[in-house]
Amino acid sequence: MSPVDSTASLSDPGRGFARKERATPVRRGTPSPAGAQWSIDQAGMVRARTFGKFEDVVTGLGANASALLRESPIDATALQDENGALPFLDVAQLLEHAATELACPDFGMRLAAAQAMQGPAKTLGPIGIAIRNAPTLREALQYFSDHVHAYSSAARLCMEQLPDDGRIFMLFENVPATPAIQVQATEHALALMHHLVNAISKGRIRSPEIWFSHEPRAPLSVYRANFNATVRFGQSMNGLFFEDRDLDLPLPERDAQLYEIATSYVDQRFPAIPRGLATRVRVIITHLLAEGSCTHEHVAARLSLHPRTLQRRLRDEGESFESIKDQVRREVALRHLGQANVSLVRMTEILGYSETSVLSRSCHRWFSASPRQLRKEQSANAGAASPGPRESIR
Template identity: 35%
Template sequence: MRSFIRSAGIRGFRSVVEAHQGDAALLAERYGVGIEALDSDDVLVSDAAMGRLLEGAARELPCPDLGLQMALHQDIGILGPLAIAVQNAPTVGGALECASQFLFVHSPVLSFSIVADPEGRHGEVGLRYGSADGGVPPRQGSDVGLAFVHRMLRFLVGGPYGLHSVHLPHRPLAPSSRYTAFFGAEARFQQESALLRVPRSLLDRPLTGVDEALREIALTYLQARFPEPGRTLAPQVRVAIDRSLGSAPARIESTGRLLGMHPRTVQRKLAAEGTSFGILLDDARRESALRLITRTDLPFVQIAALVGLSEQSALTRCARRWFGATPRTVRAQGSAADPEAGAP
């Protein structure tokens, strides 16, 4: 079965390619990545297609340090809701453990973990980035992933964090000095895995400006929406539904094609996760309808179309079931409670 990564993982691709006088859209099409993924963080992209795109672009431009250059366009925000929980952890170690626990929200095929120092030094640990199955991502994928972890750590502590050395599983794609300059530490190649070697004491370093209440809200959301790493199909289906609302009928058949699964397989896996396509579709319509009713002045007939309902009367029936009131009443109540409701 194919696995998918949020397109946030290729943020910066268009900018880097265009800086090298390349055509990002043409490259994406050539390697099987939808053009819409170049300008959105939440498109699901096949991990295999993403790997081919990065390797192919690096070769064709040529831009051997493509992954490092892309990382300069990425910040902690590419993790979506996980970013809030990470940056509001009490310590660096807590932030890294949170990232390790919930990275599957960003991609079920990637992993991040704190491991023993590969050189056996007790005062150091390794921060390992790789494939969830224990394998190694493609070369450019390893570069951009580890470079992002490095930049995330600098962001969390506000500067250098004591990096001792960088391990990469491949030969240098660009001159080794390029890696040394980027990471500010010795880069070692053809190693067993991609990791950053850091002082063990870094894990106990407290983070500043932490909002514990905000962290709890983010964790509650993650735990409710993404209960466990093995249950990753429902969020992928939900993302597919969210992106199709208002532009194409949200059907299990089209979602199955996107995920590379037969519709019956989608049904079976969702049932094992305690949900169904219908429940996810209804949830998506409810959330979208509430936002459009209370935060815009759009006619109800247009809102019905935007959430994939056939007519305004269908929206009225759904609103009574969802909110216990008609769309008109919901809008009036929302406007009274929120002075910004109705703004575009």
């Protein structure tokens, strides 16, 4: 939980693809027919253009991008197709593999920096145009949050004013949660958002604090250089903070006509996802877990609701406070089980439990295994996808 300029030990740089022999990987990705409009018709997919600078970054590091891609399940043609879609988990694993093979623990952040130079429209497509031309940063980020599935059906964004803070937190999650292979993808996504805010505000607005649920992979000075902000690790969630007053500043050089055209296009093809009270409750619970004050009454107070009203409204959405709290704990536990340098005692604190025995009982209930068994399985699964015969990537 230390800021980026404090002392912290670096974690294992990740395993990438395991090194067991296997058959040639099945190539995946959905290249689109010439002239076709991009769309996502299944869960867990991401826009191929979001990783369009991958080969340039690899080449810039003096390596062979084609060799890396041949070791992955991703078809090189699909990666280059701006209108195509890729399985998110395959992309996440490719980023981890590249970081490991190239001894480049900040690969995800490097990729984001390279993409930032080409502008939001090139990286994000029509939704990037909409964000760039929104009236204010608040409207830009809210629009991105409501239509993030135009960028990735594996991503989840949510804006929420955190209790006892006053700042706005932009929560970022990838679904499904496979923490062992998501560090580079998460750092890439948050760095990309950081660069996006800097670009559309012409440097007037930035996030003063970044949260990562994992431990640092790169030297702390690298995070300092990329974000120019306080970066905290081992947190209960991933995301960026913004000062509330900054969000209402008008975006310079916006084009109102372009905004109308872009939002009309996106709204028609990727309608906003309705967000009920349960989504807000999830964010507040995630924030309050480690503080030991995550009760039904505390969350209701943060929402200015009577506890019975909160219970009734959640029931109307088919949810309950306890079920959401349990889901959040399960997801947070799953993320941290993939990080060997996060002790079980620390995990117990993050989840708001009083002792490790409660964590053990919960893991048996969620996963039918102990935390230590799960940690071993996560470690093994991180290297489950292995390359075929090796060739030089340099």
